[in-house]
Amino acid sequence: MPLTPGYGETPLPHDELDALLAEVVEILDKPITRADVYALEQSLQDQVVEALMPAALDGSLPLDELLSDYFIRDLHTQLFGPIWQWGGRQRQLELNIGVAPELIAVELRSTLGSIAWRWEHTDDWTPRQLGIVVHAETVRIHPFVDGNGRTTRLLADLAFAAAQDPTVQQYDWDLDKQRYIGLLRAFDVHRDVTELAAFVGIEQIELQEP
Template sequence: MTAEARGVVGDTPDKIDVYDLEQAAQRVVTDTLIRSVLDGDLHVEDLATDHFLRELHADLYGDIWQWAGRLRRREATIGIDPNLIAVELRAGLDTLVWRWTNTTDWTAHEFGIAVHAETVRIHPFVDGNGRTTRLLADLVFLAVQDDEYPPATYDWNVDKAEYVRLLQQFDRDRDPAALARFVRTVSVVD
């Protein structure tokens, strides 16, 4: 934990104190980045990159955790070999953007979900992968939506067991369709 975070929650923080700090940081980062996408300052080519993902993780957790923005260097029960993370992350995101740009078989909804599922599959960070990859998916989805509908993000309030099952299915077939049907959307316009 960073010295600044310890100054807020003390030397022996409760999990709820840390959670509250993380939630507060997430609200600020989310609001700022959604506004940047809606204003046209951030495009899919800016967002769906390994560099942006590391920056996003650092923005979400940098004031709290010293490991923020750093790729995982140890084996975990989920994700790929840590020695392959940097290469797989760049190649995976580049491939998804290429496919989005050069084919027409995915909807914007499916593309954002594919970006999420691919980054979850890799599991690049020690912690905070879920929040980071869900926010990345929301931003990518917003960036590729056309003007025909009100801007929307994903509704991540889903049945966790089914969500995990569908992520595992994506790991096997790299098809985001089932997961995209499962994860609905919510308008960002009040």
């Protein structure tokens, strides 16, 4: 999802600056801005996608592995661990979003397990809908201090790729943020993914020959 105008114009707040790893602070120009950190995060995400997406495409990273609590924790670690002290760590504080901290581990495990069972034993969802369900349910739990959106969208991308046979489509996350958040909130109430999945665009991808 694109940055809003003016995102990188101000220095990083002190609380966020303190959460950066010392080696990251060392290499970035001063003052460190949000845009500086975002660029670093995006570069790291590109590397993670490059490492994981081929495995989702060729079946060596199957859905039963993707839909596990340990995988999403490892994914968050890969995306944010080299930059932030909270990378890969479960949220410990109560927020006005997400489940209570003491419920995160159980809720994540049971929710992903239920999604995997339903995909395996019913015809309720298309591959497109499956990935969005994975994203919406995990972002609802809000398991991490930060980076929940990026982590769960990438998890959705991997699940969508793994669920298609053959993989010919991918999500387009360049969308109206306000409408997107509204549909996520509506999903939290009724758990019907139809409208949200239809809203998140898809595009054709070119598969490389093995």
